[in-house]
Amino acid sequence: MAIRAENPWNPMTMKPPPRLDAAGLKDLAKAASTQKCACALGPCAGWDSMTEDRWPASHMTAVGSLREAHPDGDQAPGSEPTFEEFHPQGTRYESALAPIAPAFFPYNRCDVFACNRCQRVLLRYTEFGGYYVDHRVRALNADLVVDAPLPDAAA
Numbered sequence: 001m002a003i004r005a006e007n008p009w010n011p012m013t014m015k016p017p018p019r020l021d022a023a024g025l026k027d028l029a030k031a032a033s034t035q036k037c038a039c040a041l042g043p044c045a046g047w048d049s050m051t052e053d054r055w056p057a058s059h060m061t062a063v064g065s066l067r068e069a070h071p072d073g074d075q076a077p078g079s080e081p082t083f084e085e086f087h088p089q090g091t092r093y094e095s096a097l098a099p100i101a102p103a104f105f106p107y108n109r110c111d112v113f114a115c116n117r118c119q120r121v122l123l124r125y126t127e128f129g130g131y132y133v134d135h136r137v138r139a140l141n142a143d144l145v146v147d148a149p150l151p152d153a154a155a
């Protein structure tokens with residue numbers, strides 16, 4: 001089964017947003033507003049499920065991606081990013097205080113968007129089930145961004 005993330009940016013521009021690492025993400029988060037979102041997204045402190053019709057694409061700007069870039073734009077066989085999560089403090093996937101570790105799931109599948117209504121930065125990825133796709137959105141919080149390497153990345 002082919003699993004591909006959808007292409008969230010406008011193909012007319014032909015230029016994908018830059019790939020961000022933890023440092024780049026943190027800089028982005030620090031520059032972003034921390035105010036409560038005034039738009040329809042809601043707080044999104046943890047990973048909120050967000051159907052396509054609730055996603056305000058018209059005022060979202062793709063500003064970066066945490067996904068590994070592939071020259072041909074496709075996922076090489078066997079190179080799917082890890083499903084391992086990073087929770088050294090005992091948080092869980094949906095915790096509002098879970099670390100934002102770009103090398104780990106689900107951040108390694110995320111694209112990064114700026115909301116031009118509330119000036120927040122949001123992370124978004126798509127979960128593929130057997131018969132559904134589910135868009136998940138989480139607000140970026142600079143305090144939670146950590147540059148944690150994968151356990152096998154030292155090799």
Ligand SMILES: [Zn+2]
Pocket residue numbers: 037038039040041115116117118119120
């Ligand atoms: Zn907003």
